[in-house]
Amino acid sequence: MAKNTPSKLKARLPRGFVDRSAADIRATEAMLAKIREVYERYGFDPVETPAFEYTDCLGKFLPDTDRPNAGVFSVQDDDEQWMSLRYDLTAPLARHVAENINEIQLPFRSYRAGWVFRNEKPGPGRFRQFMQFDADSVGAPGVQADAEMCMMMADTMEALGIPRGSYVIRVNNRKVLDGILEAGGVTDSEQKLAVLRAIDKLDKFGEEGVALLLGEGRKDESGDFTKGAGLDSAQIQKVLTAVFINKIAIDYASDETASEAEKSSFNNPPDAKGYLSNRLLCHALLVNADEGGIPLEGYQELSQIADLVDAAGYGPDRIKIDPSVVRGLEYYTGPVYEAELLFDVTNEKGEVVQFGSVGGGGRYDGLVKRFTGRDVPATGFSIGVSRLMSALKNLKKLQADEVVAPVLVTVMDGDTESLARYQKMTQELRAAGIRAEMYQGNWKKFGNQLKYADRRGCPLAIIQGGDERAEGTVQIKDLIEGKRLSGEIADNVTWRESRPAQVSIPEADIVATVRRMLAEQAEDRARQDGDAGAAQ
RNA sequence: GCAGACGUAGCUCAGUUGGUUAGAGCGUCGGAUUGUGGCUCCGAAGGUCGUUGGUUCAACUCCAACCGUCUGUACCA
Incomplete structure (x- = not known):
């Protein structure tokens, strides 16, 4: 059977560049x-x-015909003028x-x-x-x-x-x-440059190295010889x-x-x-x-x-x-x-x-x-x-206070009326200034929704299926606490049925409860950071 | 730019004095479990062995060139 993608394009980042997380x-x-x-x-x-600037405005790097991109990235504009990044x-x-x-x-x-x-x-x-x-x-x-x-x-x-x-x-x-x-x-300008370069190498080669570079030159450990200033x-x-x-x-x-x-x-x-x-x-x-x-x-x-x-x-x-x-x-x-x-x-x-x-x-x-x-x-x-x-x-002086991942509103039923309800809950959380999102993947696999929330680092998941809706409640699952409890439960059936770290609340209380639970989690994090700091 | 080392699955690495069908762990995906993450078990996908050419009955293995990565060095507004 022939390959159906014979010339698959290779995704690759140009060297020297990075994607930022x-x-x-x-x-x-x-x-x-x-x-x-x-x-x-x-x-x-x-x-x-x-x-971009016109190349001549940038300074000494005028593109020469041999290597127009030496040192700088340069392109020619429609009117053939050289421009450089x-x-x-x-x-x-x-x-x-x-x-x-x-x-x-x-x-x-x-x-x-x-x-x-x-x-x-x-x-x-x-x-x-x-x-x-x-x-x-x-x-x-x-x-x-x-x-x-x-x-x-x-x-x-x-x-x-x-x-x-x-x-x-x-x-x-x-x-x-x-x-x-x-x-x-x-007085020779080449020699002047060589002297300045040599002085600049102090932190790399020490004073002896600089002295060598000022004189005849210096041989590095690979045997490569650098000509000195003479x-x-x-x-x-x-x-x-x-x-x-x-x-x-x-x-x-x-x-x-x-x-x-x-x-x-x-x-x-x-x-x-x-x-x-x-x-x-x-x-x-x-x-x-x-x-x-x-x-x-x-x-x-x-x-x-x-x-x-x-x-x-x-x-x-x-x-x-x-x-x-x-x-x-x-x-x-x-x-x-x-x-x-x-x-x-x-x-x-x-x-x-x-x-x-x-x-x-x-x-x-x-x-x-x-x-x-x-x-x-x-x-x-x-x-x-x-x-x-x-x-x-x-x-460790980088801004450490991590942005908390959004609260996940899970989807139990995919009909438009139900989706509208989930969407409304999500918007209410957002309106209250809480990061929130409704699950946008395949809602039919509920396990995947929690797996997604777990890997994304979501602090809480909101769950409302037919049972909850009938009684006007929602379940709020504390994913952080639940993860902690997972260590104590070996059997998967028990793990699933016990529904750890999950509370049932009236639908009207979502925003207030979420806000309270997030605050509690923040306190826990602060306490742990404090302990870690004290231990060091 | 110059010199050296390296290039096998998404990742970390085995392997081959040149000989059928290239392996493992981790990860990914599916299932056990159609309304609950983790653990466990079962299964699957994923490689023209960096690319091209050469030597050979036969190349992932040997040779060359190129590309890429790393180390040192040069340059660095």
């Missing part, structure tokens, strides 16, 4: 709400741009501001959450579609705008339930890195000293010189003997830079940020000046910052994974100017919502 969506929504609340409180307003939310914002520059009142403070797309190799925790949540101040030239961004990031982390000490916002300045390279005699040993030393200064020369503040913010961060993390002072660190950086012949402007800006956040009560446990922060290679022109989690993140297999940053940003003074020709300084940051969510799952 109800639980994921609800958790994401909860996170977005918390982030939004912080941004709103800081006086930012929502603005949204579309997923956005790969971040910053470039589209710059386009929006430039296009509406005459209507927009600067400084323009806005936020947006949205999906972005990158056409690159997916890996664990790395997808080709993921969500970012950005906030930007456009037309804000001073470092006070950058300092504000850092503080807002810190507040956002805490609003999401990440305790102080479990995250840190690290701040650097692109001008610092440029200055170091300049003083080190690194600096000589004097240059390497200069770069390492300037960049890793707070690792090399840890300079703890004494109580006499500490600010209130620094004092409040004392002993946090708990076993720390003292604390690094952002202000003293910046002082040391300036002195060092001066001696090393490195331009001072970047350091002066960092120093201002240190003073600003300190005065606002943000200690180095929350916002830390760190000259090793690199942050992307493209459009940043001044302060750069990134949010890092300080607790271990484990994957499904229970292994600790390198997590990296969960958000970052910086000053991009040139981005709007590309369109307008006039200086429009801007600064902003982005939170990687998808990444952060997988980390929060770990910390």
Whole structure:
């Protein structure tokens, strides 16, 4: 017999993309709400741009004829213009501001959450579609705008339930890195990039690894060789000293010189003997830079940020000046910052994974100017919502209060008059604000209706057959309690006939009874959660 | 992009020095039980062994290419 479906279509998800479950969506929504609340409180307003932009507006990735989709997903419009799916939310914002520059009142403070797309190799925790949540101040030239961004990031982390000490916002300045390279005699742009990449690998390969990458290169465990930046040993030393200064020369503040913010961060993390002072660190950086012949402007800006956040009560446990922060290679022109989690993140297999940053940003003074020709300084940051969510799952800080499944109104008789009665009961429950649904499958198999309710996690089932209707009652079955009782009954006939956890009530009392039973179940859940919490 | 490992049922995995008809557990569906979930028992469906080509009397097994997954690495706005 021939196969009747010879060319059955295979259902498959494109690699690097995921379907999202109800639980994921609800958790994401909860996170977005918390982030939004912080941004709103800081006086930012929502603005949204579309997923597609003309490719030339997005930045450096102009489709070339060989690989038009390298890095970004691109398509050609009817008129042959190249369009691309956005790969971040910053470039589209710059386009929006430039296009509406005459209507927009600067400084323009806005936020947006949205999906972005990158056409690159997916890996664990790395997808080709993921969500970012950005906030930007456009037309804000001073470092006070950058300092504000850092503080807002810190507040956002805490609003999401990440305790102080479990995250840190690290701040650097692109001008610092440029200055170091300049003083080190690194002028070739390829070489500059190689140096920045090497510095960025600190958390992955350690200081020795970075030193190798700054020099000849480094061989990884599989024997693959990565070519280095080719600096000589004097240059390497200069770069390492300037960049890793707070690792090399840890300079703890004494109580006499500490600010209130620094004092409040004392002993946090708990076993720390003292604390690094952002202000003293910046002082040391300036002195060092001066001696090393490195331009001072970047350091002066960092120093201002240190003073600003300190005065606002943000200690180095929350916002830390760190000259090793690199942050992307493209459009940043001044302060750069990134949010890092300080607790271990484990994957499904229970292994600790390198997590990296969960958000970052910086000053991009040139981005709007590309369109307008006039200086429009801007600064902003982005939170990687998808990444952060997988980390929060770990910390058990995800919105835990599960949405309770609907009450199921079962169907005993399928004639229109009966169906109308069931439908009316369902609507009465809904009108009372109770999630409810009428069984929509094959009603003739009553066992399947309860099986459905069980697997769906329904808390209650409403049952009214001919007998109940004749006496004007309904049965309400507590499926949670019934499940518990099932453990005590081995024989199926007894199990069926005993109708466990089932009450008979007058039809008029459905809403009140359902409401009461749901409340009781909620109390039970709360008690169990409490017990579980206490046991930990 | 580069290197390596892997690819057998919806899932987790057996298996074959190349030889009739490829197995198990779990899951799914049906029945025992036409008005009651779970347990138990009985039964069924589900595979061109990743794809294509090659070697061979014979390929799930050997070879090649491709596709996909995973690991490392490169790139990462």
